[in-house]
Amino acid sequence: MSRKAATVLRVARSTTRLLWRSAPRLTLFVLLSQVAAAAGAAAALLLVRALIATLVGDTGGSGGPLPLLLGLGALLGSSSVLLAVQRHLMTLLGEHVAMYAMERVLDVACRVELAAFDSPEFHGRLRRVQDAGHRPIEFTEALLSATSSLLTGVAVLGTLWVIDPLLVVCVLLSTVPLLLAGAAASRGMFTLSVDLVRNDLRRTYVRSLMTGRESAKEVRVFGLASALSARHRTLFAERLVALRAVLRRITWLSLLGGVGTALGVALGGGLLVRSVAAGELTVASAATAVAALMQVVPLLVGASQSVAQVYENSLFVDDYERFCADEARLPVAAEGRPAPASLDRVTVEHVTFTYPGAAVPALRDVSLSVRRGEVVALVGPNGSGKTTLAKLLCGLYRPDLGAIRWDGTDLAELDPDGYRARLTVMFQDFIRYQFTAAENIALSTQRSVAEAARRAGVHDFVARLPAGYETVLSRELSDGVDLSGGQWQRIALARAFHRDAPLVVLDEPTAALDAEAEHDLFTRLRDLYTDRAVVLVSHRFSTVREADRIYVVEGGTVTESGEHRDLMALDRTYARMFRLQAAGYAPPLRPAGTPVASGRG
Numbered sequence: 001m002s003r004k005a006a007t008v009l010r011v012a013r014s015t016t017r018l019l020w021r022s023a024p025r026l027t028l029f030v031l032l033s034q035v036a037a038a039a040g041a042a043a044a045l046l047l048v049r050a051l052i053a054t055l056v057g058d059t060g061g062s063g064g065p066l067p068l069l070l071g072l073g074a075l076l077g078s079s080s081v082l083l084a085v086q087r088h089l090m091t092l093l094g095e096h097v098a099m100y101a102m103e104r105v106l107d108v109a110c111r112v113e114l115a116a117f118d119s120p121e122f123h124g125r126l127r128r129v130q131d132a133g134h135r136p137i138e139f140t141e142a143l144l145s146a147t148s149s150l151l152t153g154v155a156v157l158g159t160l161w162v163i164d165p166l167l168v169v170c171v172l173l174s175t176v177p178l179l180l181a182g183a184a185a186s187r188g189m190f191t192l193s194v195d196l197v198r199n200d201l202r203r204t205y206v207r208s209l210m211t212g213r214e215s216a217k218e219v220r221v222f223g224l225a226s227a228l229s230a231r232h233r234t235l236f237a238e239r240l241v242a243l244r245a246v247l248r249r250i251t252w253l254s255l256l257g258g259v260g261t262a263l264g265v266a267l268g269g270g271l272l273v274r275s276v277a278a279g280e281l282t283v284a285s286a287a288t289a290v291a292a293l294m295q296v297v298p299l300l301v302g303a304s305q306s307v308a309q310v311y312e313n314s315l316f317v318d319d320y321e322r323f324c325a326d327e328a329r330l331p332v333a334a335e336g337r338p339a340p341a342s343l344d345r346v347t348v349e350h351v352t353f354t355y356p357g358a359a360v361p362a363l364r365d366v367s368l369s370v371r372r373g374e375v376v377a378l379v380g381p382n383g384s385g386k387t388t389l390a391k392l393l394c395g396l397y398r399p400d401l402g403a404i405r406w407d408g409t410d411l412a413e414l415d416p417d418g419y420r421a422r423l424t425v426m427f428q429d430f431i432r433y434q435f436t437a438a439e440n441i442a443l444s445t446q447r448s449v450a451e452a453a454r455r456a457g458v459h460d461f462v463a464r465l466p467a468g469y470e471t472v473l474s475r476e477l478s479d480g481v482d483l484s485g486g487q488w489q490r491i492a493l494a495r496a497f498h499r500d501a502p503l504v505v506l507d508e509p510t511a512a513l514d515a516e517a518e519h520d521l522f523t524r525l526r527d528l529y530t531d532r533a534v535v536l537v538s539h540r541f542s543t544v545r546e547a548d549r550i551y552v553v554e555g556g557t558v559t560e561s562g563e564h565r566d567l568m569a570l571d572r573t574y575a576r577m578f579r580l581q582a583a584g585y586a587p588p589l590r591p592a593g594t595p596v597a598s599g600r601g
């Protein structure tokens with residue numbers, strides 16, 4: 001079996017499964033309507049035959065032409081109703097299948113390792129399969145249409161076979177170039193969509209900058225509109241160039257296919273003329289054969305187009321199925337043991353980690369530990385690896401070398417979802433969900449959110465919003481409210497506080513908080529998290545000095561560690577950075593000779 005046929009068969013099976021799983025009753029109705037349509041067509045043929053028999057007086061005792069005519073009329077009427085019902089059912093089924101297909105993609109997207117999101121290839125595939133939701137139903141429609149054209153074609157070919165089997169051979173040969181051209185065109189369109197996916201992603205991104213609320217401010221202040229539209233036009237022009245090249249090839253292929261078909265038909269015509277001239281065929285038979293040829297050729301052209309559609313859609317559905325199968329196989333399923341509910345100590349042991357595709361490791365031979373009841377701080381310059389370490393602690397990436405252990409057990413041996421459920425985190429780039437305030441604090445549970453909001457110091461503020469915790473925090477999706485940067489950060493903190501977990505990771509939790517709120521949070525941090533292990537990433541030395549242990553991360557490695565006093569005594573990077581920041585708050589130095597204000601007037 002050719003590879004193309006194997007793909008189509010595989011996709012026919014997977015599409016049937018998709019249809020059935022997405023909407024079993026609708027699928028059944030569609031099938032029944034197809035059977036009814038076929039039965040109606042057969043009944044119409046029988047009625048026509050009976051009518052002709054009645055009209056030529058060869059009735060065998062039936063009740064005259066009127067009931068037959070009425071029956072035929074009723075059949076024709078009901079067939080047009082059936083057609084409308086079929087369209088209705090197919091539209092609904094298409095929506096169900098697209099929804100089901102999308103749900104599978106979303107499921108995979110939420111389960112894959114975070115590393116996948118660092119790969120442009122993954123984003124390309126994700127985009128392609130998201131766009132392929134309509135393909136299963138189009139595959140089904142094309143398959144039905146090809147089958148019905150082929151069945152009708154076979155019936156007409158039967159007439160030709162009776163007149164001269166060679167004519168059938170000519171007709172079949174004439175469809176081969178069309179089929180080949182169609183298959184090449186289908187592959188061309190599929191390859192084009194693969195090649196253009198990066199371009200599509202970039203265009204979508206540029207468009208989102210030009211239309212998004214987040215970017216609207218900068219686009220206006222920095223006057224980015226014309227630069228962005230130029231970029232959009234360039235990307236569109238690149239797309240057009242690629243599209244034109246493929247369309248040109250497809251047109252040439254269709255032309256060659258058409259010439260092949262014309263030659264096949266001409267050969268059939270030549271055969272007819274020769275047979276008539278040789279007296280092997282009556283003029284009446286030759287006329288019937290010409291009529292059949294005239295009928296069968298457009299039928300087969302239509303069938304070839306449908307077959308090409310079947311093939312094109314099968315390539316997209318196959319791609320989609322491979323994505324679901326491949327990505328689902330990534331090691332993220334609930335394998336491994338569940339993490340213990342309690343925690344005594346998390347240790348990072350000689351961990352080295354390089355982001356996918358990065359040239360240098362983001363972390364090199366990093367070791368640290370945090371115990372229950374301890375607050376451990378990570379400090380260091382921008383880009384030194386603090387957030388990366390936080391992400392590894394959250395089990396979002398796996399170390400290349402070394403291990404992270406939860407009470408001695410390597411995280412690699414634990415079920416990742418179960419492990420993540422044992423920790424809570426506030427990321428530096430936390431998400432501002434355009435949902436209600438309550439949902440921003442706890443989307444996945446119904447547990448009371450007020451206590452967490454109180455801890456984050458945001459309860460009073462939220463309670464004063466127009467609809468309190470039910471206020472939607474969006475001006476884009478509803479007539480809700482937007483918050484200030486600090487208010488958003490407190491909401492994100494409340495989200496972290498809402499989960500009762502033994503490991504707490506806070507990455508720059510106070511960057512946008514006012515001085516009072518920051519001070520308040522840090523003085524309460526220990527009370528909030530007695531009995532928890534807290535890892536705190538911060539650039540604010542005034543807050544990290546209280547930590548039980550401070551790790552200084554520089555260039556992906558831990559260069560110093562200890563308590564504030566020890567690190568100050570060491571007088572290296574920490575002490576230098578601490579003094580630098582403290583100097584910013586020191587009173588300005590007086591130029592020499594300036595009198596000191598007495599303050600007594």
Ligand SMILES: Nc1ncnc2c1ncn2[C@@H]1O[C@H](COP(=O)(O)OP(=O)(O)OP(=O)(O)O)[C@@H](O)[C@H]1O
Pocket residue numbers: 118355356358362380381382383384385386387388389428
């Ligand atoms: N997804 C990624 N893919 C590739 N490289 C990355 C990725 N995320 C971060 N990096 C790189 O890893 C290094 C460490 O980044 P990280 O975000 O951990 O720094 P950081 O210490 O938290 O910095 P900051 O203080 O600015 O938040 C940087 O060089 C950064 O460019």
